[in-house]
Amino acid sequence: MSAPSQLRLRLRDLGAGAAFGSMAVSWQLPVWTVGLFAVALVCALAGRRLFAKRVKATSVLLLGVAGVLGLSVYVGQLDLVVAACSFAGLITAHRMLSTPDVRTDGQVQLTGLLMVAGGAALSGELTFAVFLVAFGIFSSLSMGLAVVEAAVPEGEPLPVRAVVRPLSVGLLFAVVGAAAFFILFPRLNWSMAGRRTGPGLGATTGLADTVRLGGAGTLKSNPRVVLRAHLTPDPGMEQLGAYWVARTYDTFDGQEWTSVGKPKRPHVRVTLRPGGERSVHQRIELLPAYGARTLVALETPTRLGNARAHQASRTLPATLLEIGGGEVRFMEGGIAYSYEATSLPPEEKASTQLTEAEHGQLLALPDRLDPRVAELARRVLGGEGEPLAAAYKLSAWLQREYAYTLELGGDVEDPLADFLFERKAGHCEHFATALTIMLRTQGFSARLSSGFFGGERSNEDYILRAGDAHAWTHVLVPERGFVTVDATPPGNRASQSIAALQFLTGLYEAIEGRWRTAVIDYSLRDQLEAAQSLIRPPRDPSRSSARLPPARTWGLALLVALLTYGTWRILSARVSTPRLHAATHFVDTVERLLREAGLRPREGETLEELTARLVREQHSLAEPLAPLTRRYLEARFGQRPLAPGEAERLLEPLRRYLEARRAASSEAGPRRQAS
Amino acid sequence: MKAGLQALWARLRVLLRPPRTLKVTRMGRTYLVVTFGVGLGALNTGNNLLYLMLGLLLAMVVVSGVLSERCLRHLSIRRLGTETAFAGEPFAFRWAITRRQGNAFALTLSELDSPLMGEGCVGYLRTGVEHVVRADLTAPHRGPLLLSGVRITTTWPLGLFAKTRVFDLDGTLLVYPRRGYACQLPGQALQGSFGDASTPRRNDGTGDIAGLRELGPTEDARRVHWRKSAAMGKLIKVEREREERRTYVLTVEPSLTGDALERRCEEVAALSHELLEAGNEVGLETSGERLRPAAGSVQERRILRALAWVGFEELREPEEEAAA
Numbered sequence: 001m002s003a004p005s006q007l008r009l010r011l012r013d014l015g016a017g018a019a020f021g022s023m024a025v026s027w028q029l030p031v032w033t034v035g036l037f038a039v040a041l042v043c044a045l046a047g048r049r050l051f052a053k054r055v056k057a058t059s060v061l062l063l064g065v066a067g068v069l070g071l072s073v074y075v076g077q078l079d080l081v082v083a084a085c086s087f088a089g090l091i092t093a094h095r096m097l098s099t100p101d102v103r104t105d106g107q108v109q110l111t112g113l114l115m116v117a118g119g120a121a122l123s124g125e126l127t128f129a130v131f132l133v134a135f136g137i138f139s140s141l142s143m144g145l146a147v148v149e150a151a152v153p154e155g156e157p158l159p160v161r162a163v164v165r166p167l168s169v170g171l172l173f174a175v176v177g178a179a180a181f182f183i184l185f186p187r188l189n190w191s192m193a194g195r196r197t198g199p200g201l202g203a204t205t206g207l208a209d210t211v212r213l214g215g216a217g218t219l220k221s222n223p224r225v226v227l228r229a230h231l232t233p234d235p236g237m238e239q240l241g242a243y244w245v246a247r248t249y250d251t252f253d254g255q256e257w258t259s260v261g262k263p264k265r266p267h268v269r270v271t272l273r274p275g276g277e278r279s280v281h282q283r284i285e286l287l288p289a290y291g292a293r294t295l296v297a298l299e300t301p302t303r304l305g306n307a308r309a310h311q312a313s314r315t316l317p318a319t320l321l322e323i324g325g326g327e328v329r330f331m332e333g334g335i336a337y338s339y340e341a342t343s344l345p346p347e348e349k350a351s352t353q354l355t356e357a358e359h360g361q362l363l364a365l366p367d368r369l370d371p372r373v374a375e376l377a378r379r380v381l382g383g384e385g386e387p388l389a390a391a392y393k394l395s396a397w398l399q400r401e402y403a404y405t406l407e408l409g410g411d412v413e414d415p416l417a418d419f420l421f422e423r424k425a426g427h428c429e430h431f432a433t434a435l436t437i438m439l440r441t442q443g444f445s446a447r448l449s450s451g452f453f454g455g456e457r458s459n460e461d462y463i464l465r466a467g468d469a470h471a472w473t474h475v476l477v478p479e480r481g482f483v484t485v486d487a488t489p490p491g492n493r494a495s496q497s498i499a500a501l502q503f504l505t506g507l508y509e510a511i512e513g514r515w516r517t518a519v520i521d522y523s524l525r526d527q528l529e530a531a532q533s534l535i536r537p538p539r540d541p542s543r544s545s546a547r548l549p550p551a552r553t554w555g556l557a558l559l560v561a562l563l564t565y566g567t568w569r570i571l572s573a574r575v576s577t578p579r580l581h582a583a584t585h586f587v588d589t590v591e592r593l594l595r596e597a598g599l600r601p602r603e604g605e606t607l608e609e610l611t612a613r614l615v616r617e618q619h620s621l622a623e624p625l626a627p628l629t630r631r632y633l634e635a636r637f638g639q640r641p642l643a644p645g646e647a648e649r650l651l652e653p654l655r656r657y658l659e660a661r662r663a664a665s666s667e668a669g670p671r672r673q674a675s
Numbered sequence: 676m677k678a679g680l681q682a683l684w685a686r687l688r689v690l691l692r693p694p695r696t697l698k699v700t701r702m703g704r705t706y707l708v709v710t711f712g713v714g715l716g717a718l719n720t721g722n723n724l725l726y727l728m729l730g731l732l733l734a735m736v737v738v739s740g741v742l743s744e745r746c747l748r749h750l751s752i753r754r755l756g757t758e759t760a761f762a763g764e765p766f767a768f769r770w771a772i773t774r775r776q777g778n779a780f781a782l783t784l785s786e787l788d789s790p791l792m793g794e795g796c797v798g799y800l801r802t803g804v805e806h807v808v809r810a811d812l813t814a815p816h817r818g819p820l821l822l823s824g825v826r827i828t829t830t831w832p833l834g835l836f837a838k839t840r841v842f843d844l845d846g847t848l849l850v851y852p853r854r855g856y857a858c859q860l861p862g863q864a865l866q867g868s869f870g871d872a873s874t875p876r877r878n879d880g881t882g883d884i885a886g887l888r889e890l891g892p893t894e895d896a897r898r899v900h901w902r903k904s905a906a907m908g909k910l911i912k913v914e915r916e917r918e919e920r921r922t923y924v925l926t927v928e929p930s931l932t933g934d935a936l937e938r939r940c941e942e943v944a945a946l947s948h949e950l951l952e953a954g955n956e957v958g959l960e961t962s963g964e965r966l967r968p969a970a971g972s973v974q975e976r977r978i979l980r981a982l983a984w985v986g987f988e989e990l991r992e993p994e995e996e997a998a999a
Contacts, residue, residue: 106701106702106705109702110702110705110706110709113706113709113732114709116728117709117712117713117716117725117728119724120722120724120725120727120728121716121720121722121724121725123724124724128724132727132728132731136731140735140832140833143832143833143834144780144831144832144833146834147780147781147830147831147832147833147834148780148781148798148799148831149798150781150796150830150834151780151781151782151783151796151797151798152796152798152799153796153798156798158798159798159799162778162780162799163780163799166742166745166778166780166832167742167832170738170739170741170742170832171738173734173738173741174731174734174735174737174738175731175734176734177730177733177734177737177738178727178730178731178733178734179730180730181726181729181730181733181734182723182726182727182730185726185729185730187721187723187726188718519723519724519727520723520724521723522723581803637805641804
């Protein structure tokens with residue numbers, strides 16, 4: 001097989017690989033199908049067509065695999081669409097390993113198309129777009145080369161470079177056309193068989209119903225963006241350094257935190273406490289990396305509502321459910337969520353309505369609490385009776401005496417005692433638990449709160465990363481309500497990830513965010529807004545609506561139009577001017593050399609005729625001129641173009657001859673004069 | 676009246692002929708079905724990624740049309756034809772194609788509205804270079820074939836659609852009869868004196884030597900040239916002028932029509948070939964033409980040409996006038 005044919009087959013197989021990748025990024029395909037396809041792809045790229053001689057046997061095998069997939073669907077282990085996508089991938093793998101011919105080529109390309117369509121149904125990830133583009137490039141090039149290869153007579157080379165250039169330009173135009181179609185085609189949704197999908201790659205954070213002490217704090221180094229919020233009024237700070245609360249916990253059993261609150265009735269809007277005049281309004285978007293249904297808002301949240309759940313196929317209004325611990329959850333599942341929230345600023349008084357049970361839990365201690373904890377708290381506080389002062393005192397002591405670490409040994413029997421008396425190092429949950437329990441031992445009401453700490457400026461918004469997940473303490477202060485006290489050392493509260501990684505993930509998240517808003521969530525409303533903005537551009541309020549643009553605008557527009565037209569004319573004339581044939585340049589040089597040597601052809605005499613005449617006359621110039629003339633005729637009319645540098649090589653004898661002749665005549669001149 | 680109507684119909688067909696014709700290939704059909712399915716899926720689910728994919732698929736169709744159109748522009752073609760074309764036998768036919776601007780890919784050339792089977796292909800046609808395209812064509816019948824144009828088709832760039840452009844180019848291809856097996860004997864050779872001797876049929880070995888060749892299976896061993904045979908290691912026969920050459924006049928009876936005429940033409944073509952190969956002189960009598968006996972390949976060409984025109988005499992005069 002020739003090298004261009006191998007290249008074409010590799011492009012075909014890579015295209016199929018990209019198509020399979022567009023499905024695989026949904027992480028919904030069975031692992032064994034991914035494995036089988038990967039093996040087939042590697043074999044195909046290595047040129048090993050293992051099924052070339054076993055087509056029938058392997059087809060039976062494929063039927064068996066189809067049966068397994070069908071059975072999985074029947075027993076409910078596998079989704080029908082996922083099974084169909086998996087089978088399309090396996091058919092492609094089978095075809096890739098068969099003998100390459102026109103039929104198998106077509107089958108691989110078409111199953112590739114089906115796989116990309118399957119990928120569109122399974123995944124909304126940005127990586128899908130990458131695989132879609134890769135599939136488009138590889139498959140188009142492969143198909144183009146196949147078309148030309150079929151028309152090239154046997155033995156002639158396949159002009160790969162000449163084929164790739166127009167194909168690439170065509171592909172570029174196709175992408176532009178696809179974008180235009182995407183923007184302009186009206187979104188008419190029948191929704192007869194809408195499909196919902198899970199978050200796919202997205203979730204990294206997750207908020208559990210409990211907080212269990214122990215384990216390594218790997219989340220703190222995760223730089224993925226989980227939340228994007230637009231604040232009004234805008235604080236205008238680069239680093240917000242605020243607490244974003246998700247939920248609170250009031251019961252600690254020595255190992256983990258839970259809460260005793262009961263769920264209330266779902267509502268479209270939830271009011272947690274009365275708001276104030278200085279409330280901060282937040283428009284929040286929970287991104288797929290968040291991976292939970294719990295709403296997050298700046299501390300202290302007062303109202304949450306106007307919520308929407310973004311699913312793979314649609315966006316729908318979401319209802320909210322308030323459950324114990326001040327937690328509010330979405331009722332509907334979705335890949336991402338958006339909602340609005342208002343919060344009181346930290347200095348404002350925040351009253352919280354608690355049930356009797358909840359109130360009682362604020363002083364509850366674990367049954368088997370190490371007696372050293374209470375003793376330690378008493379010793380540190382030294383008789384401090386005011387809750388907030390006691391909390392600050394304990395917090396400062398913890399920050400001073402204990403180290404922050406993410407490297408923990410795993411579960412221990414009494415994690416609090418281990419933190420306070422053995423290891424003397426821990427992460428935010430250890431610090432917050434120690435403060436909360438130590439306060440409770442001294443009769444101060446407190447609870448553990450979890451959510452995020454930080455807020456990094458990104459354009460007009462603030463973003464939170466998975467590594468910003470944090471835990472802190474709420475101390476109940478009479479007449480003020482719950483006040484936040486954070487025992488974790490300040491430098492370790494926010495994300496602990498590497499700066500370069502943060503930048504890269506930030507960039508990726510920004511692109512992914514744009515992808516989601518501009519592509520995944522593009523809707524008829526966006527189309528109408530775009531059309532409206534074209535029809536009615538934003539008005540300057542100082543101008544009257546009836547006024548037309550000023551004359552200078554019209555003049556400028558006319559000038560730009562004329563310049564554009566002129567440039568187009570010049571460029572089109574340049575493009576359409578036929579380029580001179582290389583052989584014509586060659587013959588021009590020959591004729592110029594002959595003219596310089598004083599040899600002029602007769603009127604209407606061509607180079608061919610001149611050479612013939614010189615041969616007849618036995619002219620000494622005939623010898624160097626004849627091969628030039630013959631080569632010119634071959635190059636111009638005989639389909640044997642001049643090779644690079646060949647013209648110069650051919651002209652060399654003629655130049656030498658003419659120089660010798662010139663030298664001889666210059667020598668003869670003085671001799672004649674001397675004689 | 677009938678000829679006038681036919682001419683009018685032909686003119687009308689030329690007028691109504693679209694500048695390009697488009698045919699969907701097998702792969703293109705499947706591609707369109709997939710596109711339709713993706714479109715339905717997009718409309719049904721409202722999945723924007725399916726809309727994006729649908730846009731890409733449709734855009735590829737448009738790009739495919741534009742690129743194939745660019746391929747078929749700025750082309751000029753001339754018919755180089757063939758040396759000889761026998762009915763039912765593949766023969767080499769050539770066209771010369773040039774592109775004035777830009778490159779062209781994957782072109783397929785064939786004759787328009789003719790029963791000629793086969794096509795020529797060009798993988799890559801560069802600007803300004805005249806490319807000679809060779810095709811092995813097969814003509815099903817003997818006789819003059821009126822060629823009206825050349826059809827150039829391309830499946831560039833993706834092989835989904837075959838776009839065709841027709842170049843009007845009039846011409847005639849004279850197809851000689853198939854040279855099948857001669858089942859009948861050529862008949863009695865003409866009597867009389869030929870050449871310099873008055874007794875041409877007396878095989879007395881006195882004629883001038885015309886040549887030497889290997890002795891055939893049933894040939895007279897008395898003609899073996901023993902000295903040459905010994906030197907060359909095989910039996911060599913002496914051919915003598917006037918003694919072994921016969922003169923035959925083959926006839927195509929005017930009463931024959933249809934298949935019988937075709938069979939006779941093929942038979943005469945085969946017979947004349949055999950006889951002329953053997954060095955005999957062959958003449959031909961048809962309803963419209965009489966060729967005097969002569970030998971050699973030129974005579975064979977004359978005979979084949981005459982046989983090709985048998986039954987098409989009404990076309991011959993205008994054609995030959997035009998050729999003149």
